[in-house]
Amino acid sequence: MSGVEKIAVRVTNIVPLNALVTRFEFKRSDGLHFPTFSGGAHVVVEMQDGEILRRNPYSLMSDPADQSQYAISVRRDDEGRGGSLFMHRSVSVGDEMLISNPVNLFALDLRARKHLMIAGGIGITPFMAQIKQLSRTNGNWELHYASRNAALASYGSELMAQHPNGVHIYYDDDKQSIALEALLKGQPLGTHLYICGPKGMINWVRDTAKKAGWPHEAIHYEEFLAPQSGKPFEVKLAQSSMVIQVGENQSLLEAIEAAGVDAPYLCRGGACGQCETAVIGYDGKFLHNDHWLTNEEKASGHKIMPCVSRFEGKTLVLDR
Amino acid sequence: MSIQFNDETFRDDYTFRNSDWAINRFPFPFHEDHYMYSVNMEQHRGGPEGSVFEKRFDVDEHYVAEMRDRAQVLADDPLRCQSLPHMTLAGWDLLELIMVSKSEDYPDLFELHRDDDKWRWVNKPLGIDDSFTFMDETTLPYGPMEYITRQTQGDFAVLDQRDDNLWMDAGMITTQADWSLDFDIGMNFFEWHAPVPKANEMGIFVRALKFLMSVQQGAPARRLNWTMTVNPLLDTSPENYHKWGIQKTQMTPENVGEKQHLRVELQTFFRLPRSNGLVFPIRCYLISLDDLTSIPKWGRRLHRVIRDLPEELATYKGFIDNRPMIIDYLAKVDNGAETSPGIWPDLHLEPDAKA
Amino acid sequence: MSKFQFPKAIFSRPVYTVLERRVGSHHLMVADAEGGGALLDLAKSDSGLMADAHVIYIPKHTGDTYSKPLAAFAPGQFYIGSSYEASVARLRRTLLGAHMGLQVYLAGTEGLMGQVQSEAAQAGISPESIQSEHRGSVARRMQCVHCKGITEDVTVDPFVCGHCGLNLYVRDHYSRRLAAFQGVCVNAEDPGNVPKAKELYT
Incomplete structure (x- = not known):
C-alpha cells in the first residue's frame, strides 16, 4: 500500500530564476482548491521520462495558506539521473502532471521560542514556505542563507526586500561565511535550528551545534538525497515471485514499481523510513545511501532502503 | 433521512435509548469469536450506506443530548478541555476539517459559507449561526478546538508530531474510558499508553506509532476499540470515578441486560494540514446487552469473546468483578450456532430469519 | 538509603542515571x-x-x-x-x-x-x-486525579489526599508536566473498605 494520494495538476507558469533554478507553478486540473499545507512540506512529482516513471520530491515553496496554486523550484543537475533535466527541458506550460498530497518531514517545531534557519543554495525552498507561514502567525524567525553569488541566490533579493531585519545572505564568491559559533552561542533557550542545503553544510552546522551543547531535538535538517546512478543489477522479489532488472539510471524502488509491485514510500530521498524492505538473502555488496538505517542495520545485511540504495553482486532477494 | 434527535440523559435517570435504527447500525467491534489486542487499522474513506463508517464525522440520534452532556461536564470541570499554547494552529485545522466535512456530508443540518477568511457557520440541530474570521481567536467565543468540539460527538485528542513521536498536546475529553487529559497532556505516544497491560513488551505500539506518523493528508484511517460500562454513562472519567465507581456494584442478574452496556470507540485519525499535527477523534457508541442480543449473531459472539478474554484484559477494561454475571446473561442467548465472519448483523443468515 | 534501585516500571515513569559532564556553554x-x-x-x-x-x-x-x-x-x-x-x-x-x-x-x-x-x-x-x-528519599509527589491537589512526600499506599481527604492508591503513571504520580480513589467500588497502608516498595 503506497497510500500516496495523487492530485492532477496543470503547469500554469514556468519562471527561470537564474542559470540553474527554475520555478514551476501548478493549478489543479479539476479547478478545485489545493489542500493547505505546513511549511517544509514536499510533494512527489511524477514524470514519464521515456520508459521510466520518475517520482521526485520537491519542497513546496508557495504560501501554505494559498490554495489556488502550488509552486516548486527545481535546480538543474547536469550530473544527475535526469529528473531535474526532465523538468527543465521537457515540461511546458499547459502540461498535465500528477503530484502527491503534501507530506512534511521538515516541519517547524511550533513550540519554538525562535526559529533559526540556515539555508545553502537550493535549500532555500522549504524556508520560503516556512517564512510565509511564520509571517502570518507573527512567528519569531531569522534566516541565514549562503549562496555562490548574488546571481545564483534564488529569491535572495525578494527575501531581503520583504524582511530586511530577518534575512542575512552570504556569498561564497565574496568569501563571506556564516559566523556559526557566535550565532549559535547567542540564541535564547527554546530556539530551534533548521538546516537545508548541501550535505557538507548540514554536517558542519549539526556538528558545530552539537559541540556547543545543542540537544538533537532542537536541530532539524532536510537533505533530499537524489538516487545515485550505478551499475545495473538483478533482484528477486520473493513475495511477488518475480525477478526484475534495475537499470543504470533507475532506482531500485522505481524498478519495483515498474514491475507493478506496490511498495510504500513517502520521501523517496532516504529519510522517512517508509520504503524499508527486508532482505531475505544476498551474495554481494550493498551500496547504502540513506540516512534512515543505523550503521549496524546497514552492516547486518537484513535491510535496504530501495529509494536511494543499490546493490552490486550476484544475487539479492527481497521480501516484497 | 433527516435525523430525529433524542431528548435523553447519560447520567442520573439515564433516559438514553437506542432506536432500532441505532441498534442495527451499531459498530459491533468483533469480527470473529475471540478478541486479541491488535492495531487493526483501515482506511477511513466511507463505508456501507447508513453505517457509522459512511461519513467522516458520524452524526446520530444522540447528537444533541451528547452535546448537552459535554457542556455539563465542562461546566463542572473545565480541565477536560485543554490545549498547550503551540496547538492553536492545529485547533484551526480541526475546526476547518469538521466544518467542511459536516457541511458537505450533512447539508441539511450544517452550513459553511466562506468568503476568504470571513466564515459563517450554521449548526441547525444546536441552533447556532456564528460569523467569525478564520484564524482570529478573538472572533470566537472559545478557542477553535473547544468551539468546534463542543459541537461534535466524540472525544478529541489533538497530537503534535515531532522528534519521531506523537505528543498529546491538546484535547477535548469528556467521554473518556478512564484516562485523564489533565494528567496525560504533554505526554508522548508511549507515555500515555504506559498503563496498558504489557504495553512495554508489545511491539504493537511501535508499529502503531509508525503507522500513525505516516497518516497523510487526504488519507485518514480508523479502528475500533471497546470496553464495558455499567449504565449508559458517557463521563466514565477517572476524575469522577469516586462518584460513579459504585454503580459497577449495583448490577444484579435481574438488571444486567438493561444496565450493562458494550462501549465501542470508533477511533479515526486525520492529518492536519497547516500544523502537520494529527487529530484522533474517539467516538463513543453505547448499547445495552438487551439491545445488543436482539441481533442473534452479536449475542452469541459477545458471549464467546467475554468468556475467553484473558483475565488481565478484563481487569484493565474494568469489568473483572462483573464478568461472571455478564457471562451468565450472555450464555442464555448462545445456542452454540456458528457466527458468520465480519461485524455485520447478517440477520438473513439466522435459521429463523423472517423474510 | 541514599541510592535506590527502582523496580522495572511502566514507560511513563522517569528513569534515573548517574550524572556525567556534558558538553555545553x-x-x-x-x-x-x-x-x-x-x-x-x-x-x-x-x-x-x-x-x-x-x-x-x-x-x-x-x-x-x-x-x-x-x-x-x-x-x-x-x-x-x-x-x-x-x-x-x-x-x-x-x-x-x-x-x-x-x-x-x-x-x-x-x-x-x-x-x-x-x-x-x-x-x-x-x-x-x-x-x-x-538520591535519598523514595517518597512520591502525588496528584489526586479527583480534586487535582498535590500531596508531597507520600511514602505509603494507599494514602489520604491532603486536600480532599479521599483514600488514594499510588499508580506508577507519571506526568512530567505535573511532576507527579497519579493517585486514584482506592475504595470507590467498596466505600467502607480501605486496604491497609503499606510502605512503598515493600
Missing part, C-alpha cells in the same frame, strides 16, 4: 538533601566543571553535610535554598536569561527533580539536555 545544577552527594561525585570526577556551574542546593535535613564540601569546590554561583518554594523564583530567573547549550544536572528526590524538570521544559529546554540522578 553553561551548567545549571539543582539538588536537594542527599542529592548533594551526587553533585559532589560529579565535581570530583571533573573539578573544572564547577567553575562554570550555577549550583542551587536545598539541604533539607542534611545540614551542612553536603553544602560545605560543595562550597569548597567554589562553584561559579552557589546558592543554598531553604526550600524548593523559596528557590523557584531564582530558578525561573536563571532560565529566563539562559542560552541554548545550557546543560541541566538534577539530583535528589523525585519531587525536586520533577519540578525543576517541569520548569525547565516550560522555559524551552528539551529533556535531552537534562540529566537526573536519584
Whole structure:
C-alpha cells in the first residue's frame, strides 16, 4: 500500500530564476482548491521520462495558506539521473502532471521560542514556505542563507526586500561565511535550528551545534538525497515471485514499481523510513545511501532502503 | 433521512435509548469469536450506506443530548478541555476539517459559507449561526478546538508530531474510558499508553506509532476499540470515578441486560494540514446487552469473546468483578450456532430469519 | 538509603542515571538533601566543571553535610535554598536569561527533580539536555486525579489526599508536566473498605 494520494495538476507558469533554478507553478486540473499545507512540506512529482516513471520530491515553496496554486523550484543537475533535466527541458506550460498530497518531514517545531534557519543554495525552498507561514502567525524567525553569488541566490533579493531585519545572505564568491559559533552561542533557550542545503553544510552546522551543547531535538535538517546512478543489477522479489532488472539510471524502488509491485514510500530521498524492505538473502555488496538505517542495520545485511540504495553482486532477494 | 434527535440523559435517570435504527447500525467491534489486542487499522474513506463508517464525522440520534452532556461536564470541570499554547494552529485545522466535512456530508443540518477568511457557520440541530474570521481567536467565543468540539460527538485528542513521536498536546475529553487529559497532556505516544497491560513488551505500539506518523493528508484511517460500562454513562472519567465507581456494584442478574452496556470507540485519525499535527477523534457508541442480543449473531459472539478474554484484559477494561454475571446473561442467548465472519448483523443468515 | 534501585516500571515513569559532564556553554545544577552527594561525585570526577556551574542546593535535613564540601569546590554561583518554594523564583530567573547549550544536572528526590524538570521544559529546554540522578528519599509527589491537589512526600499506599481527604492508591503513571504520580480513589467500588497502608516498595 503506497497510500500516496495523487492530485492532477496543470503547469500554469514556468519562471527561470537564474542559470540553474527554475520555478514551476501548478493549478489543479479539476479547478478545485489545493489542500493547505505546513511549511517544509514536499510533494512527489511524477514524470514519464521515456520508459521510466520518475517520482521526485520537491519542497513546496508557495504560501501554505494559498490554495489556488502550488509552486516548486527545481535546480538543474547536469550530473544527475535526469529528473531535474526532465523538468527543465521537457515540461511546458499547459502540461498535465500528477503530484502527491503534501507530506512534511521538515516541519517547524511550533513550540519554538525562535526559529533559526540556515539555508545553502537550493535549500532555500522549504524556508520560503516556512517564512510565509511564520509571517502570518507573527512567528519569531531569522534566516541565514549562503549562496555562490548574488546571481545564483534564488529569491535572495525578494527575501531581503520583504524582511530586511530577518534575512542575512552570504556569498561564497565574496568569501563571506556564516559566523556559526557566535550565532549559535547567542540564541535564547527554546530556539530551534533548521538546516537545508548541501550535505557538507548540514554536517558542519549539526556538528558545530552539537559541540556547543545543542540537544538533537532542537536541530532539524532536510537533505533530499537524489538516487545515485550505478551499475545495473538483478533482484528477486520473493513475495511477488518475480525477478526484475534495475537499470543504470533507475532506482531500485522505481524498478519495483515498474514491475507493478506496490511498495510504500513517502520521501523517496532516504529519510522517512517508509520504503524499508527486508532482505531475505544476498551474495554481494550493498551500496547504502540513506540516512534512515543505523550503521549496524546497514552492516547486518537484513535491510535496504530501495529509494536511494543499490546493490552490486550476484544475487539479492527481497521480501516484497 | 433527516435525523430525529433524542431528548435523553447519560447520567442520573439515564433516559438514553437506542432506536432500532441505532441498534442495527451499531459498530459491533468483533469480527470473529475471540478478541486479541491488535492495531487493526483501515482506511477511513466511507463505508456501507447508513453505517457509522459512511461519513467522516458520524452524526446520530444522540447528537444533541451528547452535546448537552459535554457542556455539563465542562461546566463542572473545565480541565477536560485543554490545549498547550503551540496547538492553536492545529485547533484551526480541526475546526476547518469538521466544518467542511459536516457541511458537505450533512447539508441539511450544517452550513459553511466562506468568503476568504470571513466564515459563517450554521449548526441547525444546536441552533447556532456564528460569523467569525478564520484564524482570529478573538472572533470566537472559545478557542477553535473547544468551539468546534463542543459541537461534535466524540472525544478529541489533538497530537503534535515531532522528534519521531506523537505528543498529546491538546484535547477535548469528556467521554473518556478512564484516562485523564489533565494528567496525560504533554505526554508522548508511549507515555500515555504506559498503563496498558504489557504495553512495554508489545511491539504493537511501535508499529502503531509508525503507522500513525505516516497518516497523510487526504488519507485518514480508523479502528475500533471497546470496553464495558455499567449504565449508559458517557463521563466514565477517572476524575469522577469516586462518584460513579459504585454503580459497577449495583448490577444484579435481574438488571444486567438493561444496565450493562458494550462501549465501542470508533477511533479515526486525520492529518492536519497547516500544523502537520494529527487529530484522533474517539467516538463513543453505547448499547445495552438487551439491545445488543436482539441481533442473534452479536449475542452469541459477545458471549464467546467475554468468556475467553484473558483475565488481565478484563481487569484493565474494568469489568473483572462483573464478568461472571455478564457471562451468565450472555450464555442464555448462545445456542452454540456458528457466527458468520465480519461485524455485520447478517440477520438473513439466522435459521429463523423472517423474510 | 541514599541510592535506590527502582523496580522495572511502566514507560511513563522517569528513569534515573548517574550524572556525567556534558558538553555545553553553561551548567545549571539543582539538588536537594542527599542529592548533594551526587553533585559532589560529579565535581570530583571533573573539578573544572564547577567553575562554570550555577549550583542551587536545598539541604533539607542534611545540614551542612553536603553544602560545605560543595562550597569548597567554589562553584561559579552557589546558592543554598531553604526550600524548593523559596528557590523557584531564582530558578525561573536563571532560565529566563539562559542560552541554548545550557546543560541541566538534577539530583535528589523525585519531587525536586520533577519540578525543576517541569520548569525547565516550560522555559524551552528539551529533556535531552537534562540529566537526573536519584538520591535519598523514595517518597512520591502525588496528584489526586479527583480534586487535582498535590500531596508531597507520600511514602505509603494507599494514602489520604491532603486536600480532599479521599483514600488514594499510588499508580506508577507519571506526568512530567505535573511532576507527579497519579493517585486514584482506592475504595470507590467498596466505600467502607480501605486496604491497609503499606510502605512503598515493600
